[in-house]
Amino acid sequence: MSKRTSVAETVSKPKKKELEQLVVDFLTENKDKQFNYKQIAAALNIRGEEGRRVLVKALDRLRDYDVLLETSRGRYRLNNRGLILEGRFERRSNGKNFFVPDDDANIIYIPERNSKHAMNGDRVRVQLLAKRKRADTEGAVVEILERAQTRFVGVLEVQKYFAFLVMDSKFLANDIFIPTDELNGAGNGDKVLVEIVEWPEKANNPVGKVIDVLGKPGDNTTEMHAILAQYGLPYRYPGDVEKAAELIPEKIDEKEIALREDFRDVFTITIDPKDAKDFDDALSLRKISPTLWEVGVHIADVTHYVRQGDIIDKEAENRATSIYLVDRTIPMLPERLSNGLCSLRPKEDKLCFSVIFELNEYAEIKKSRIVRTVINSDSRLTYEEAQTVIETGKGDFSSEILVMNSLAQKLREKRFANGAINFERYEVKFNLDEKGKPLGVYFKESKEANHLIEEFMLLANRTVAEFIGKVPKGKHAKAFVYRIHDIPDSEKLDTLNAFILRFGHKIKTEGNKVEVAKSINSLLDKVQGRPEENLVETIAIRTMSKAVYSTKNVGHYGL
Template sequence: MKQAVYQHLKRRNRPTHPKELARALGLKRSEVRGLLNELVAEGKVERVRSRYQLPGGGKLVTGRLDLARDGYGFVVREDGGPDLFVPEARLRGAWHGDRVEARVTGADRRGREVGEVVRVLERARRNAVGTLRFARGYAWLSPEDPRLPPRIKLKPEGLALVPEGSRVAARLVFPEESGEREVYGVFLERLGEGGDDVEAETRAVILKHDLREAFPEEALAEARRAARAPLGPELDRREDLRALPVFTVDGADAKDFDDAVHLRRLEDGTFEVGVHIADVAHYVKEGSALDREAFARGTSVYLPGRVLPMLPEVLSNGVCSLVPGEDRLAVSVLVRLDREGRVLGHRLVESVIRSRARLTYAEVEAFLEGAAPGEALRPLAEDVRTLFLLSQRLRARREAEGAIFFDFPEVKVELGPKGEVHLIPIREEKARSLIEELMLLANRLVAGELEARGLPALFRVHEDPSEDRFRELSEALARLGYRLEAPTPAAYQKVLKAAAGRPEAEVVATLLLRSLKLARYAEESLGHFGLAFRDYLHFTSPIRRYPDLVVHRVVKAMIRGRLSEEKLERWRRTFPQVAEHASVRERLAEAAERELAKYHQARWARDHLGEVFEGTVSGVQSFGFFVLLPNGVEGLVRKESLGDDFYVYDPETLSLLGERTGRRIRLGERL
């Protein structure tokens, strides 16, 4: 069998995970790992992070280009191999975020692989935002993003009445599309008239990150037809759960309720916990215009003061939303738990439910803290209390398995009627933990069942940190007095516990978080490092995430026994591209949300100039230090502004040291 493993790696000619080998060769994963270890010892195979390849293999790699401000970049490989360093001169017209094919050409003095871009497979952006300039008889766009070229030539159409210095948006036309030698831009619109313009800033972020606003009429028409369709035939064939005490828990301003829960006490002293998820797949048919638009969007985007939903509101806030008192179609995970939170069994069913109440995190939190239940919560009080106790047992079991728990404060940006900024810390820890644990449970059980059956799915994967990141993290933690024993979830958790309650706790957590890879979607189950789960996926939010909708289609086909070979083959063929696209759209949405939140935080800071606040030193550099306020606002304090001494940066202790006073400004210090 060792030769079969070797030949399979030779045919694939790229880094391969042991799980892929086990599946392809019909072996147990433990057998495959043993054979791979023997091949590594013989020098016939080399290990690349969690994958294996022949020595010198993988000369052509595919991935996303991550550009630094200095011009060079790294190809973040799709196969999980080490990031490929690409000098600026070898980018060949590729831009930040582009999906590229690159060739490994050698290694540098540090042993890091070096390569060159061969071709651009997919452009990351269609639009750019910047300042309009005129020079040498041409119009030019000076982009705001420093990772883009410093200027892009614009076509003159539409610019006759636009003054120089205006903030404008342009559609990018690349050489592969135009046949020209250089990229150029086509003027789209002027963004605001100058000054603080919230609408213009929001519009700029939408354009910059290629977010979609209006729905195509064909998709809207399909949504309206789906919403009007009678439920009669569906109600008859589904498991009727309308008599159960089902309820939702969401934020006070939420409208798209895609998950609900219930508790039922069984005669043997165990519990049935139901996690009911809106059956969006019933309304959004695979391959329809509505489905194509949902795929293109990938996710709902929640900007301050504005939501760009993945689905039209007639579905997302209408017939798909699990509002109280209405019959709703769902896909339900019915889990049997004992008092210690152990899973004794589960079922997946297509169901019809009727929510009893729409509860908010705030009222559930108040109740769990000892307040009397309100009118909506009162009939469900004992269920909520028991579900919370069970959720904490589930959390404790996850902790024992090595899950990493980060406790960063969350702040929500809200805009008042006149655009005023309110930064509101999110504090409903118990209520949110209750729902989070039940959703994690459902996601994990669905992932495990699909993986055990060998069915195609979109998994949520979080791979181990790279060797370079782990080494850098270990060195940084050592300067703060901590020892990271191994690149495992349990070792990370141990450091977090050791730092808990100490001034540098938040800084330690930040260092640990930054060392981790980004979670992504994949067509294979590669485990989730942060959650310490062997199998995991997203199932519980199909109204706002496309991968969840895809998983629902697989689950529904499994429940109905309609898994034809043709369907399975189509899914296996298309899911890798769906996973990559969904991951890209998720990153764009997160970047847009983060950028606009930072803008509003800057507006808040401007409105509070001269006021004094307490904060925590969140970063130290040679030029100064960063301070994070409790409301999420972070700012730079330049060292020349410190009048009490001349400060020198000490990289060993990540601090600034005053030469005369000996005062030291450290990470985690309260100021």
């Protein structure tokens, strides 16, 4: 038992459940032993008369709940039949509900009659029940600790004196009852977002109120908003956030420009998907000597417009990311910023944070610097347009694009020579009509134009990570979040090798990183166009460690 601070000093009546859980944890660790209250107090580091009095009351309650057995006067042990566990409730519409304990032990069946109206994903406290012959272990929800979801999407059925929400969710079998004064302007047949406000213990249906009217079922925007609402994702911006964004001046102050490196006369382009509406990165190129090129990687400087702690920043923090759907983007920032002030549109002055590189003709980096800049993009190209220039050597800005592509290809060759892994998966894309209905499906292939942007973005990211990661002598490392990718597990590599042997392939599972990576790349090249291509690529990807975010920089194996 780990040493604990005195519970007498920290436990009060509002925290009695915390003490009860400590007692249960201790007796669970010693489930075949009996203890008196003095032994339990000593184990939990409870001192003083007040602390022991609180403990005795907790023991009495746990005994009354059948969690503990009082084997003799003042001596207790865990009652396995009445054991109370905490974990996650999983609801099924057919009433076959389950409880998953926090320790990931065997799941426990919860009959609907014992569910206490818990909903899918709720954190609950469950008491184990006596196991019947040839039956699964059963439990009963005794307390709902935290609701995972209280809002649901569905179609409204309005009757004379009340209404019901017929839900899209498969996790709640009971329709939600809605009083007519809680319809919020919704009508019969509308798709709406409803919040559950209560679920009386003896009622079959929860009671809710309409939060938002999404529209008519089948309408593309309605259905897209319904998907977002069902998963608790934002689909509209609060009015006060939109208003704050509108108040930001469009004109850039000359004093701000004077503080930055001026790249407005340097050749600069953006290359993005044809359906992109926000252009947040750009590349610039100029020759600075007979043997040196300067390449700038420019990222829109959002920090100039959004200040830490302001209303826009708080909304962005709440959203955490932009969301990309088939036919639209739900931006992390209001559209005035994401598609306007911070979009690097051509022929407009824009503020950026930039990494500037000096490279020779072999793509060897001679110098780099990280600076605030002002740019003015010469053109907005799609990947398809840039690819045509690369393949034909003709078109607007062909000489500059060909130089950047040549440098990018050399950077790419070096990455793979140093052990990067070439996982090239086709991305599924949809052709949509003007109403957002799908007309067809196609595979998006990554070509040189994609690699051009990819290589310089990777180079910029690596340079920033190296800059932040440097620790000056006598200083502490800066707190920073890195995207890391650990080395693959050797057992998983052995499993992959055993799997691909049936197709006549083999990889190197031992040796240094470069040797193993080259072996995997060779495998991926060999399966191209073969029947097993997709299967082998999928298994190979699953063999790799997952890329995660961490404050501990262990590098990125795949790159």
